[in-house]
Structure formats: structure tokens, C-alpha cells
Amino acid sequence: MNLSSELDSNLFRRLSEIVTEGDWEAYVVGGFVRDLFLGRASKDVDIVVVGSGIAFAKEVARKLELKSPTVFKNFGTAMLRFDGWELEFVGARKESYERNSRKPIVEDGTLEDDQNRRDFTINALALSLHKESFGELLDSFGGVEDLKSRIIKTPLDPKITFSDDPLRMMRAIRFATQLNFTIEKQTFDALTAMAERIKIISEERIVDELNKIIMSPKPSIGFKLLSKAGILPIIFPELENLRGREVINGIGHKDNFYHTLEVLDRLAPHSDDLWLRWAALLHDIAKPQTKKFVEGIGWTFYAHNFVGAKMVPRIFRRMRLPLNDKMKFVQKMVDLHMRPIALVEEGVSDSAIRRLLSEAGDDIDKLMTLCEADITSKNEEKVKRYMRNFKKVRRKLQEVEEKDAVRNFQPPVSGEIIMETFNLKPCRAVGDIKAAIKEAILDGEIPNEYEAAYQFMLEKGKELGLEVVKDLN
Incomplete structure (x- = not known):
């Protein structure tokens, strides 16, 4: 089989010229060739050279007037960029391993040796770059048939x-x-x-x-x-532990392993945010620890969102995932994922919406996307009802945000103003007054405006027996 028509580009024509002029033996291998058969466009090209991949990369850079390649001497590889392509060069090699090490003993080898060390038949395909055999497919292990099958x-x-x-x-x-x-x-x-x-x-x-x-x-x-x-x-033992159903008095709970995977699948078409997908994977991670059967009620998983949020840093730390804002985002999503569902079930008040907006901040849309994916009932009518209600919640979120601007909000009266007004140093009273102002705004007692918050502050100060020493109005 010859695929020269698939290599009809300036890059491969130039590479073929360099290979032929220098009498190199070089092949395009691996994922790029596999993806040609799958119809998947790729700009990443792996090139195996019988001999030194680094030396060939340097020759390519010289002939194409490119910067010197990035060389990884320990691995015998080199990288170049050309017209939007990313090229990786490596010498053909054979490998052997010791029992308890992933680090191979590497020796120079033939193309056949290099194909033998490949992981899968579909990744062991090679295309010749030499002019006389340009585009000829070398498929020692039936990779093309395996692609078809x-x-x-x-x-x-x-x-x-x-x-x-x-x-x-x-x-x-x-x-x-x-x-x-x-x-x-x-x-x-x-x-x-x-x-x-x-x-x-x-x-x-x-x-x-x-x-x-x-x-x-x-x-x-x-x-x-x-x-x-x-x-x-x-x-990932925590995920495996979600497996299984338990039945008491004829009452069972859903298998939370399969539920979690269904949530992740439902989320996938709506978000390519890796960390939101991690949140979907971890949203019910604490259900085994919080599971309890209560007579007359059935199975409960009380506070599984809170316990799950506490588990996130430990899981991220063990798995060497980033312990930064990405982890905090996942933690927040796990902690808050029950809140929109509670709004749907209990009724959508402005106060509840303001609190959710305040806590979710700019991640409110992602939280709603996660919660909509979390509706996995086999009862189609129930799913439709929940989704209709979630639309109402989204609409209400938008209305309240436009009216009250409480997303990521801080009370319009700062701690500094409170201290200056009552001549206080940092103390509990300052925090109590600031918290009371925030609660009053979230509960709708006062608007999210400076004047209303300032007057509320004066009343709270009076209740605490504080005297105004400086009126900042």
C-alpha cells in the first residue's frame, strides 16, 4: 500500500529530498500515520531514523534554514517546528527492561526493532520518506486491519x-x-x-x-x-468504592459508581473544561462515608457534598494534581452541587438566589451545567420536570444578578470604614458588623448600596453600644 498522496505537502516533499540526497533511512511513524487512516487531522509528526535521530534533525534544520533543534540527549530525541508542524526525531532502537524499572536498556536498532517496541499495532505503522519508496506503508503487525476492526x-x-x-x-x-x-x-x-x-x-x-x-x-x-x-x-480507590448497591427492607440506593460516570458522560458534550469534568467525577465521592439507612425515610447521604469537598485536597495531593485555584474550583463545585437542586425542590426565593450567586461567583454557570448533568433518573418525566425547573433557576439567577449585583460581592461598607466610624482597631465587633451587613443584603432587608449599608452599620453599632466618633457620610 502506498500513501504518497496523503504526504503531498511541502513538509514531506522537503523531508524526502533531504533523506534521498543524504541517503538516510527515515520513516514517518506512529500516531500521525494512524490518524491518516482515521481521518483525523494532525500536525504532530514522529520520524524514526535508522541511525541518529538528532543528527538527522540537525541536517533538516540546516537544509530548511530553521533554528537548531531542541535536543533531549538522554532520550536520543530532537524537536523542530516548521510551518505549523511539530516534528520529533528519534533513532530506531530496540529496548529491554529490568523487572522493577520503566527505564529501558536502549540499543541502536533497525526499523523492525523499533516497530517491535511499539505499544499497539495501530501505532506501529510506518511510511517511507525515501524518494524511491516515498509513501510506502510498512505494516508488520496488521495495524491497518486492526484499525478497520x-x-x-x-x-x-x-x-x-x-x-x-x-x-x-x-x-x-x-x-x-x-x-x-x-x-x-x-x-x-x-x-x-x-x-x-x-x-x-x-x-x-x-x-x-x-x-x-x-x-x-x-x-x-x-x-x-x-x-x-x-x-x-x-x-483511584475512592472512585472504585462508589461501586455497588445495598438493599435493606427491600429499599436500595442507586449504584453511585455508574451514576457518577453517567453524570460525567452527560456533562462532556456541554463542557471541555477539564476541572469541571473532575468535579463531576468527584461530586458524590463521599457517599460511601455518609451513607445511612433511616427507618421510614430510606437511604440518606447527609452532608456528602461537604465531606466530599474536604476529600478533594487529599485526593489531589496523592494524585499529584495541582493544589492551586484548579483544586479550589473543584472543591467549590463539589461543595455547592446540591444547592441548585435544593432550590428547585424547595422553591426559588430571591434570598436563596442571592446567597448562591455570592458563593458561586463567576463559576455559577459551570455549577448549573454540572447540576443539570446530575439529573440521571430513569423516569423521563422527572428529568424533564427538573430540567424545566433548572431553566427557571437560571432565569432567576440572571434577574437577581442584574438587580442586586451580588456575584462575588463584598459589602459596600468596608472594615476600614467601620473601624474609622467607631474608632475601633481590628476586633470581633468589626467582623460581626460586616457580616451582619452582608446577611442583610443577601436576605433582601437592604439594597446592595452604600447609603443603605452605612445606615444599617450605624444601627448595628448602636446595638453593640458603640459610639460614632467620625461620620463619614
Whole structure:
């Protein structure tokens, strides 16, 4: 098979000239070739050179009058950018591994050696860059057939492949999720048998694959496979612990593992925000700890949102996720995810809306998107009713925000004004007065305006026995 027509661009023509003039042996390999068959446009190109990938990259840079390549000497790779393309060059190699290390013993090798070390048959495809064989496909392991059959399969014995580099188990599941492919039975059986090997992989590398699964069109595919393979209990026990239903007196609760994955799938078409998707994954994470059966009521998960928010930093820390504003955002979403639902059930008052706007701030729209995804009842009428009510809540949020401007608000009377008015130093009374002003605004007792807040401050000060020493009006 020849795919020269697919390589009809200035980049590949120039590369072919350089390969042919210098009598190099070089091939386009991996994901770029795979994506040609899948019809997915890509500007990332991996090039394998029989010999030195770094030396070839330097020659390409010289011929194309580019800046010197970025060289990663320890890995024997180099990178170049050209006309919007990102090129990575590596020398063909063969690898062997010691039992407890992901770091391979690397030797120079042939193209066949390099294809043998690839993770999956669909990533072991290569296209020649030499003029005489330009675009010729080298498919040693039937990768094209596996692409047509939508199968993930290792080129060699899967147990050896996964033992050599256990991260490939995560990659198998990630590709199956992203492409909606099936993992071949022998490959999946080996993956399950080797699950414990994932423990030698760093949290950072695992989370990188997890994030790609989370950002897939249907993330539930990957998490179900991770659980089935026995990897999820090792890398994410809190999520695995959501599994199962318990029945007492004929009353059962939903399986919160599958509910969580359904919420994530429902959210995915509406948001490509990685951290909102993490919030969906963690929104019910504390239900096992808060689960209780109450006679006459049934199953309760009291304060699971609050307990779950407390769990977020611990999970992020262990998984080496960022402990910054991203973590705080996820924590806030987990904490607040029950609030809009409570508004729908109990009635939408201006006071409740003001409080929600104040706490959610600029993330209110994302919170509402999460809450709408959280409606997963099998009762279609119930879902339609909730969604209609959520539209009312959104409309009310907009009306109250336009009227009262309480999103991210601080009381119009500051602590400094309170201290100056009553000649106070920082103390509890200052905080109490400021909090009372905020509550009065949220409850609708006074408008969110300076004059009203100032007069309210004077009344509160009087109640506390404070004297005005300086009238700032």
C-alpha cells in the first residue's frame, strides 16, 4: 500500500529530498500515520531514523534554514517546528527492561526493532520518506486491519509489552476510550493479569492518561475498563468504592459508581473544561462515608457534598494534581452541587438566589451545567420536570444578578470604614458588623448600596453600644 498522496505537502516533499540526497533511512511513524487512516487531522509528526535521530534533525534544520533543534540527549530525541508542524526525531532502537524499572536498556536498532517496541499495532505503522519508496506503508503487525476492526492489540506478547512498560495498560484503555475501540481479549486478559505492575508508574504519568480519558467524548468507557481490569482500585480507590448497591427492607440506593460516570458522560458534550469534568467525577465521592439507612425515610447521604469537598485536597495531593485555584474550583463545585437542586425542590426565593450567586461567583454557570448533568433518573418525566425547573433557576439567577449585583460581592461598607466610624482597631465587633451587613443584603432587608449599608452599620453599632466618633457620610 502506498500513501504518497496523503504526504503531498511541502513538509514531506522537503523531508524526502533531504533523506534521498543524504541517503538516510527515515520513516514517518506512529500516531500521525494512524490518524491518516482515521481521518483525523494532525500536525504532530514522529520520524524514526535508522541511525541518529538528532543528527538527522540537525541536517533538516540546516537544509530548511530553521533554528537548531531542541535536543533531549538522554532520550536520543530532537524537536523542530516548521510551518505549523511539530516534528520529533528519534533513532530506531530496540529496548529491554529490568523487572522493577520503566527505564529501558536502549540499543541502536533497525526499523523492525523499533516497530517491535511499539505499544499497539495501530501505532506501529510506518511510511517511507525515501524518494524511491516515498509513501510506502510498512505494516508488520496488521495495524491497518486492526484499525478497520477497531481493535487495540499489542504487536508482541501483551504480557511482555505491559511488563516492560506498565503505563501501556493505561494507554490501551485511553485509546479504547478516545477512539471507541475494543481491546482484544488476549491483550485485555494480560492487562488484567499485570494490573499490579501499575504501581511502579509515577502518579504524574498515570494522571496524564487519566486526564485524557476524562477529556474523551465518552469518559465512562475508560473508567469501566479500568475498574474491570482491577487498575482503578489501585490508582483511584475512592472512585472504585462508589461501586455497588445495598438493599435493606427491600429499599436500595442507586449504584453511585455508574451514576457518577453517567453524570460525567452527560456533562462532556456541554463542557471541555477539564476541572469541571473532575468535579463531576468527584461530586458524590463521599457517599460511601455518609451513607445511612433511616427507618421510614430510606437511604440518606447527609452532608456528602461537604465531606466530599474536604476529600478533594487529599485526593489531589496523592494524585499529584495541582493544589492551586484548579483544586479550589473543584472543591467549590463539589461543595455547592446540591444547592441548585435544593432550590428547585424547595422553591426559588430571591434570598436563596442571592446567597448562591455570592458563593458561586463567576463559576455559577459551570455549577448549573454540572447540576443539570446530575439529573440521571430513569423516569423521563422527572428529568424533564427538573430540567424545566433548572431553566427557571437560571432565569432567576440572571434577574437577581442584574438587580442586586451580588456575584462575588463584598459589602459596600468596608472594615476600614467601620473601624474609622467607631474608632475601633481590628476586633470581633468589626467582623460581626460586616457580616451582619452582608446577611442583610443577601436576605433582601437592604439594597446592595452604600447609603443603605452605612445606615444599617450605624444601627448595628448602636446595638453593640458603640459610639460614632467620625461620620463619614
